[in-house]
Amino acid sequence: MARELRVPKALTALPAPIRWLALPVALTCTVVVLVGSWGPADGKIEVPEPSGRAADYCRALAAALPQELLGHARKDPSPASPYVAVWDSSPRTVMRCGVDRPEQLNGEHAKDWSPTVDDLTWWSQKLDDGGYRFVATMRAAYVEVTVPSGAARNPFDPAAALTPLVKANIPG
Template sequence: MTVPSPEAKAAGLCRDLHEQLPEKVEGLERTDPGPESELTAGWGDPAIILRCGVPRPPEMIDPDYAAKNGVKVNGVAWLLQKNDDGSYTFTTGARLAYVEVRLPEERTGDGLGPLTDFAGPIKKTIPQGIA
């Protein structure tokens, strides 16, 4: 997995988030992927993967795309992208660091459930704003 390389401010926010992430997501145990980093985390196998400090997706600046593919879960706005392999990528919007969550195809049957486990830690550690 590719570890993001954000600017210092976003990296600090991501380290704060890392400390607040849950040990379980949707009942899946935390199994962080390699290489070890405070910018990445994972749960289960196949894993739900979280990466913090990713670049802003280009689709996010297209208001029509964002309006059609945006979801809000427990106060956190996400941009939804379906990938060719059947997985989904969700990226936070309107936060000072971008957080990406990738749900493998095998985990997409739970809908947005996994995102509820991330809402509290994200709201607590990544302030609203534009990165």
């Protein structure tokens, strides 16, 4: 016995062409919404506003930054800023220069794992998404590198790769 397909009364009141298009249009809209929401969670990057010598150091660092970091091309946000650099690794690695000193350095997180590369200490903070934030400490300008989960084999690799440039352009 075949079952009879029951169509809601609201749909039977619509003309046939509209009824036929209802499902494809609904599915298309769903796909558009889902694809549109797949962008990076950190779509907006807060641009630091350093002043004085810190701004000069950050501009010098920006001029020295590579166009490729660990095999990932540089794709800075628009409008461009000398204080922000982004390497598109989907998820992307973000470097910001001239950030404020992290408040956590005054509290219990001050003793968190802080790797040192070539005498440059990077204070680290594990983020809620599984990524890490590294901040170069004891420099004339604070440099922050945010590495989301999955952006690098070892989350510290981007900060370690940038160490020589930070040391060369921002005095301690």
